[in-house]
Amino acid sequence: MVTKKVKKKCNRDEKKLSKGKILIIKIQIMEVLIAFIAFFAMLFGIYYMYYTTRNKERLALVDKGADASVFKIPKEKSDSRRLFHPLKIGLFMVGLGIGVAVGYFVGKLGMHPGASYPSMIFIFGGLGLLVYYLVSPKK
Numbered sequence: 001m002v003t004k005k006v007k008k009k010c011n012r013d014e015k016k017l018s019k020g021k022i023l024i025i026k027i028q029i030m031e032v033l034i035a036f037i038a039f040f041a042m043l044f045g046i047y048y049m050y051y052t053t054r055n056k057e058r059l060a061l062v063d064k065g066a067d068a069s070v071f072k073i074p075k076e077k078s079d080s081r082r083l084f085h086p087l088k089i090g091l092f093m094v095g096l097g098i099g100v101a102v103g104y105f106v107g108k109l110g111m112h113p114g115a116s117y118p119s120m121i122f123i124f125g126g127l128g129l130l131v132y133y134l135v136s137p138k139k
């Protein structure tokens with residue numbers, strides 16, 4: 001008995017379809033790459049503009065003979081209530097974590113998960129910031 005190997009011939013539609021899928025995937029990858037490049041270019045542009053403008057302002061003050069100590073923040077004022085204090089960030093993150101956990105349990109009790117998660121995250125995140133305000137030293 002002689003067996004023949006039969007090669008399945010792909011018709012043109014299948015080839016076009018596979019090439020079309022590959023093309024769509026490549027386009028999606030390019031979109032993501034362009035978005036990342038644009039985002040980091042924007043960050044670099046903001047950073048560059050901020051520092052060059054600051055340098056120009058200080059040079060203009062020195063040219064006029066003014067004191068450049070205007071830009072220095074006094075030590076006692078900078079330490080009291082910093083914007084990114086580690087305790088503030090820590091309490092806020094703990095509040096967010098508790099909010100996610102409570103949102104999960106409230107969702108299991110019957111509240112719609114689309115409403116329970118964000119509401120509990122915002123409530124407990126705000127409570128974390130309130131705890132920071134009450135705990136932080138006041139001067």
